[in-house]
Amino acid sequence: MGSDRDNRIKQQLEILNDEIGPVSRTLIDYSAKTNRLFNNVLNSIKVEPKDIVQISDETGLDSKKVLWILAGLVKYGKAEQISNKSGYMKYRAKQEK
Amino acid sequence: MKEINIDVAVIGSGIAGLEASLDVADAGYKVALIEKSPSIGGRMISLSKVFPTLDCASCITTPKMAAVSHHPFINMMTYTEVREIKKNDDGFDLYAIKKPRYINEGECISCKKCEEVCPVYIEDDFEHELSPKKAISIPFTNAVPQLPVLDMNKCIRCGACARICPKDCIDYLQKAEEIHIKAHSVIISTGYDITPMNAKKEYNAISIPNVISPLQMERLLAPHGPYGKVIRPSDGKIPESIAYVQCAGSRDKSIGVPYCSRVCCMYAIKQAMLLSGSLPLADITIYYMDIRAFGKGYEEFYSEARAMGINFVKAKVARITADEKGSPVLRIEHQEEASKPKEIKHDLVVLSQGMIPAVRDFLGLDLEINEYGFVSSRDKTLNPSQTNIDGVFVCGVARGPKDIPDTIADAGSAAVSAVNYIKSIKGKSL
Numbered sequence A: 001m002g003s004d005r006d007n008r009i010k011q012q013l014e015i016l017n018d019e020i021g022p023v024s025r026t027l028i029d030y031s032a033k034t035n036r037l038f039n040n041v042l043n044s045i046k047v048e049p050k051d052i053v054q055i056s057d058e059t060g061l062d063s064k065k066v067l068w069i070l071a072g073l074v075k076y077g078k079a080e081q082i083s084n085k086s087g088y089m090k091y092r093a094k095q096e097k
Numbered sequence B: 001m002k003e004i005n006i007d008v009a010v011i012g013s014g015i016a017g018l019e020a021s022l023d024v025a026d027a028g029y030k031v032a033l034i035e036k037s038p039s040i041g042g043r044m045i046s047l048s049k050v051f052p053t054l055d056c057a058s059c060i061t062t063p064k065m066a067a068v069s070h071h072p073f074i075n076m077m078t079y080t081e082v083r084e085i086k087k088n089d090d091g092f093d094l095y096a097i098k099k100p101r102y103i104n105e106g107e108c109i110s111c112k113k114c115e116e117v118c119p120v121y122i123e124d125d126f127e128h129e130l131s132p133k134k135a136i137s138i139p140f141t142n143a144v145p146q147l148p149v150l151d152m153n154k155c156i157r158c159g160a161c162a163r164i165c166p167k168d169c170i171d172y173l174q175k176a177e178e179i180h181i182k183a184h185s186v187i188i189s190t191g192y193d194i195t196p197m198n199a200k201k202e203y204n205a206i207s208i209p210n211v212i213s214p215l216q217m218e219r220l221l222a223p224h225g226p227y228g229k230v231i232r233p234s235d236g237k238i239p240e241s242i243a244y245v246q247c248a249g250s251r252d253k254s255i256g257v258p259y260c261s262r263v264c265c266m267y268a269i270k271q272a273m274l275l276s277g278s279l280p281l282a283d284i285t286i287y288y289m290d291i292r293a294f295g296k297g298y299e300e301f302y303s304e305a306r307a308m309g310i311n312f313v314k315a316k317v318a319r320i321t322a323d324e325k326g327s328p329v330l331r332i333e334h335q336e337e338a339s340k341p342k343e344i345k346h347d348l349v350v351l352s353q354g355m356i357p358a359v360r361d362f363l364g365l366d367l368e369i370n371e372y373g374f375v376s377s378r379d380k381t382l383n384p385s386q387t388n389i390d391g392v393f394v395c396g397v398a399r400g401p402k403d404i405p406d407t408i409a410d411a412g413s414a415a416v417s418a419v420n421y422i423k424s425i426k427g428k429s430l
Helices: A002-020 A025-044 A052-059 A063-075 B015-026 B057-070 B113-117 B160-164 B214-221 B264-278 B298-307 B404-429
Strands: A079-082 A090-093 B002-005 B008-011 B031-034 B074-077 B080-087 B092-098 B121-123 B132-134 B177-183 B185-188 B192-194 B241-245 B283-288 B311-322 B328-334 B342-345 B348-351 B355-357 B392-394
Touching: A002 B160, A025 A052, A025 A063, A025 B121, A052 A063, A063 A079, A063 A090, A063 B132, B008 B015, B008 B177, B008 B404, B015 B031, B015 B057, B015 B074, B015 B185, B015 B404, B031 B092, B031 B177, B057 B074, B092 B185, B113 B160, B185 B404, B214 B264, B214 B348, B241 B264, B241 B328, B264 B283, B264 B298, B328 B348, B392 B404
Parallel strands: B002 B177, B008 B031, B008 B185, B031 B074, B185 B392, B241 B283, B241 B348, B283 B311
Antiparallel strands: A079 A090, B080 B092, B092 B177, B121 B132, B192 B355, B311 B328, B328 B342
């Protein structure tokens, strides 16, 4: 049954490609690059909590981009924010269950 | 083409459209509430709190959204855009397109599994680009309906969402649906946009990340905001000094918005009060020309803000630059005392932008609009919701800048006018 479903999904995607053309290379590259950056940031906070400036220094990413990625990691349950009353917020990776 | 017969078509589902729809439907008339976004709720659902009561905006709006979605006389049509409106002898013909979400709406159980597995991160427009979302996602936490939308322009067609869906309801081949809505009356509640961030070039808001819009600050202050705390978008620093620049997008002929937007003073004061609660150590300054606190309880609210220690500085901000750490530096000129211009550094700056109409083209309907793009009333004093076309009514900010209490009252007025109009034409036809 699972393979029937997989075939149907594959067929739908093939029809879609015929109808509107294939996915652009730019979009595929963007998606791959963004996922790499998410992984880099997540790896950076696996061992110890870090603030955005530290992560930015370590990964070479712009601090604004680091915050954007961290917001996504927190939203999708992969990282958490550690409360801080002043200075910079710190983040750490959540333990995988 | 799908055909729907109703009494009143309400275009736009912000707080004005929600209120007007409920009032018309409660009077026993059938409503089609047409919303171009995937969820109803408009701007108000994204706000943190409302002035002057500091009630939670979401807590006020969500029950109305739920009431609309469950009302037997309201046909809620989200992700639907009106393409043409024609007046005929019996009323109006609205031709709309329901855009595809690429999911089977009847089957989806809002489990968000599709969103979890989607590998494509894109800008979250609900969070004003402060955080990401996935290419398939439910628009926001309390969206109504709780249905995801697949952004086909951003989808890499990996099939992950379709394979994980427990109800097998992803449909990549779903097409847009044409809908013909026949209505006796139309209520326009299309709301507002805010003046663009780059309206005043001297404020460099596009190039300085720590100069943000008031709607971005609303999200930073919201309990379910993008960062869970007020921090600077450039580097995540907890700001110690925050400034508001008033009249940054209104009362200025040079940007085509010479009118007062009526809400900027109050939302700046509200946000300042909320900030002083969440960041008690922060200095908060509001640079203003004059404070317009005209509504019920507003003057007291302003006085309370002063008593809380918020700095009100009567000064004009000439320009904004950034220091090497990205902190905005404001060049100000005091308005009351004779002094030289000063440069003052803040960690974060909010530009109090004004309101401009969200829609100016009413797609075949020959509506009279004023010089600023807002829908004109036939009689501003005695019949403000009546437009130049019989059977077409307007409410909320589509008619001109106003705050939430005025918008609610305006929506009620438009609803009663629409109901009375339908009664009058049905009476004639009997």
